[in-house]
Amino acid sequence: MIKVGIVGGTGYTGVELLRILAVHPEVQVSCITSRSEAGMPVADMYPNLRGHYDLAFSEPDASVLKACDLVFFATPHGVAMRMVPELMAAGVRVVDLSADFRLKDLDVWADWYGMQHETPEWNERAVYGLPEVAREVIKEAQLVANPGCYPTAVQLGFLPLLENGLVDPGRLIADAKSGASGAGRQGKIGVLHGEIGESFKAYGASGHRHLPEIRQGLTDAASGRVGVTFVPHLLPMIRGIEATLYAEIKNTADFERLQELFESRYRDEPFVDVMPYGSHPETRSVRGANQCRMALHRQEDSNIVIVSSVIDNLVKGAAGQAVQNMNIMFGMKETQGLEAPALLP
Numbered sequence: 001m002i003k004v005g006i007v008g009g010t011g012y013t014g015v016e017l018l019r020i021l022a023v024h025p026e027v028q029v030s031c032i033t034s035r036s037e038a039g040m041p042v043a044d045m046y047p048n049l050r051g052h053y054d055l056a057f058s059e060p061d062a063s064v065l066k067a068c069d070l071v072f073f074a075t076p077h078g079v080a081m082r083m084v085p086e087l088m089a090a091g092v093r094v095v096d097l098s099a100d101f102r103l104k105d106l107d108v109w110a111d112w113y114g115m116q117h118e119t120p121e122w123n124e125r126a127v128y129g130l131p132e133v134a135r136e137v138i139k140e141a142q143l144v145a146n147p148g149c150y151p152t153a154v155q156l157g158f159l160p161l162l163e164n165g166l167v168d169p170g171r172l173i174a175d176a177k178s179g180a181s182g183a184g185r186q187g188k189i190g191v192l193h194g195e196i197g198e199s200f201k202a203y204g205a206s207g208h209r210h211l212p213e214i215r216q217g218l219t220d221a222a223s224g225r226v227g228v229t230f231v232p233h234l235l236p237m238i239r240g241i242e243a244t245l246y247a248e249i250k251n252t253a254d255f256e257r258l259q260e261l262f263e264s265r266y267r268d269e270p271f272v273d274v275m276p277y278g279s280h281p282e283t284r285s286v287r288g289a290n291q292c293r294m295a296l297h298r299q300e301d302s303n304i305v306i307v308s309s310v311i312d313n314l315v316k317g318a319a320g321q322a323v324q325n326m327n328i329m330f331g332m333k334e335t336q337g338l339e340a341p342a343l344l345p
């Protein structure tokens with residue numbers, strides 16, 4: 001049994017962590033922080049958790065967090081980086097769901113996140129927590145940077161193509177759509193029901209902070225520079241991301257072997273499902289599940305390979321992947337607490 005703390009328990013990813021961990025047999029959640037709701041019983045705020053937790057939210061307190069085996073940071077950018085050093089010194093392990101430790105180039109990070117990084121030494125030691133790529137190093141990591149939701153869906157869809165050098169790495173396009181929970185619970189203007197209901201829009205089309213994260217991961221996969229165009233969109237729904245990915249294949253004869261190549265790349269991955277060629281993955285088929293489903297397409301005699309990749313932004317895109325990383329870090333069964341199928345209809 002491991003003792004776990006959650007900093008930022010009242011946010012969408014925080015309460016998703018609580019939902020998943022409520023049925024994780026190896027975990028005891030010992031503290032859940034919220035500055036604004038300190039003292040409120042967790043189940044009063046989230047009735048779906050009644051009977052699962054008799055804890056109340058508490059102010060973030062380093063002395064309490066240092067008594068944990070693992071701490072999840074489900075907080076905005078800039079919070080984890082200030083608290084991690086003290087936890088690292090105390091031997092606590094951390095999975096950070098924010099972007100504080102995802103980018104190795106801290107000048108790029110400062111440009112996109114609007115602040116100077118305060119703990120570059122820990123940024124250097126952080127492991128990017130995409131299990132399908134970094135499972136072996138995650139096992140030994142003390143600090144894991146959980147990937148962003150869009151970067152998870154986009155990277156998993158492109159990886160087999162880039163790892164095998166089958167496409168032009170300089171001309172990758174990722175067209176991604178997300179439900180509003182991706183924006184967090186702080187009720188930012190622009191994601192209220194009255195703002196997004198029965199509407200659909202692109203945003204960040206001239207540049208989004210996930211572009212450097214996606215570029216970093218795909219550069220590693222391609223073992224060389226990549227050119228990526230990434231455009232996110234906002235959908236009038238709560239959960240789910242669909243990313244339609246486009247890449248120019250170098251040799252059209254390779255189309256014949258793409259399906260088998262994707263299936264073999266992910267055959268042993270419990271949370272990646274390569275669907276039959278020509279399928280159309282639906283976000284409702286992964287809602288609430290720690291699953292990425294994808295499928296391949298080609299139009300007529302085009303030399304463009306099309307990949308559709310879906311995840312639940314709060315699960316495989318955040319809290320589920322964070323628990324997957326925790327399982328790996330503590331030598332538990334990787335699927336522990338994450339085996340429930342998606343919620344349909």
Ligand SMILES: NC(=O)C1=CN([C@@H]2O[C@H](COP(=O)(O)OP(=O)(O)OC[C@H]3O[C@@H](n4cnc5c(N)ncnc54)[C@H](OP(=O)(O)O)[C@@H]3O)[C@@H](O)[C@H]2O)C=CC1
Nearest residue numbers: 008009010011012013034035036074075098182184185318
């Ligand atoms: N939503 C999504 O789909 C995804 C989100 N992420 C990332 O996960 C993190 C959390 O996202 P999300 O749950 O949506 O965010 P929310 O805005 O919904 O929740 C943020 C949480 O952090 C707490 N918090 C805010 N500021 C501080 C602070 N200075 N110190 C301590 N706690 C603080 C808040 O509680 P209080 O203010 O009461 O303390 C709240 O519990 C973000 O970094 C986000 O970018 C990553 C992948 C997907």
Ligand SMILES: CC(=O)N[C@@H](CCC(=O)OP(=O)(O)O)C(=O)O
Nearest residue numbers: 098099148149150178179182183
């Ligand atoms: C719909 C929506 O607003 N989505 C968020 C994605 C949030 C996310 O993935 O969080 P990280 O920044 O930690 O990666 C956005 O575009 O900013």
